Amino acid sequence: MDSVLRVEQIEKYFGNKGNVTKAIDNISFSIEKGEFVGIMGPSGSGKTTLLNCISTIDHVTTGNIQINGTDITQLKGGRLEKFRRDELGFIFQDFNLLDTLTGFENIAIALTIQGRNPSEITQLVEKAAAKLEITSVLNKFPYQMSGGQKQRVASARAIVTNPSIILADEPTGALDSKSSRLLLDAFExxxxxxxxxxxxxxxxxxxxxxxxxxxxxxxGKVFNELIRGTDSRKEFFSRIIEVVTLLGGDTNNVF
Structure with a gap:
């Protein structure tokens, strides 16, 4: 299989000489094309810093991160902006939709920036909306949508350019249980x-x-790894809870 993401011995330090914090401590892993990988950890464990480095929001102190063979730690300026726009899809906890644009227009932004022609934009937006079952809200503004609909519009925006990898930061954090399940079914x-x-x-x-x-x-280190394999989602959930317990004991407030 082809590695879409390769993280190689990265470290990230914050602070100055007198007060240095090591947020990421020599982490290495890879993700193959078509994988769906989750990252979990206690508050302050480094998981958000890790995602920020992979998403080019932050920079590693040492090590390398490659996406489709491109070392993103070496990209700067316009090259970095173009790579981020063409290769990465972002889904945030707080949706990050533009209130003055319709669902269709929010999804179409990235395609417009890429210079796609209007008929192609319409086709791609409608295809993404159909996949996420949000065709009915394409003409609505964010204030007219539920939280779950907003997040699925944000997800459509993330996938419409066919990025190499979709980076999701707490995508269900602002959703109720029903909306969370609908979004996760869409991810699946x-x-x-x-x-x-x-x-x-x-x-x-x-x-x-x-x-x-x-x-x-x-x-700041990889503590454990679980592979779902042939487990049902319920069985996998039970195994996840076991590791969460090892990490901190109380599954209600460890994360």
Whole structure:
């Protein structure tokens, strides 16, 4: 299989000479095309810093991160902006939709920036909306949508350019249980039917159980790894809870 993401011995330090914090401590792993990988860990474990480095929001102190063979730690300026726009799809906890644009227009932004022609944009937006079952809200503004609909519009925006990898940061954090399940079912569909490569940070074991593999981060290092294999989602959830307990004991407030 081809590695979409390769993280090689990365470290990240914050602070100055007198007060240095090591947020990431020599982490290495890879993600193959079509994988759905979750990252979990206690607060302060480094999982968000790790995602920020992979998403080019932050920079590693040492080590390398490659996406489709391109070392993103070496990209700067316009080259970095173009790579981010063309190769990465982002899904945030707070949706990040533009209130003055319709669902259609929010999804179409990235395609417009890429210079796609209007008929192609319409076709791609409608296809993404159909996959995520949000065709009915394409003409609505964010204030007219439920939280779950907003997050699925944000997800459509993330996949419409066919990025190399989708990076999701606590995507269900602002959703109720029903909306969370609908979104996660959509993620599962994107992964199974479109072979979308997804890397998702979550504190929630139920959300993590939709992934095919989980990396657990503790004190800036990979503490454990679980592979779902042939387990049902319920069985995988139980195994995740066991590791969460090892990480901190109380599954209600560890994450």
């Amino acid at each position: 569909k994107l992964n199974d039917e479109m072979q979308a490569t997804i890397l998702m940070v979550t504190h929630d074991a139920f959300t993590a159980s939709y992934a095919k593999r989980i990396l657990f981060i503790k004190d």
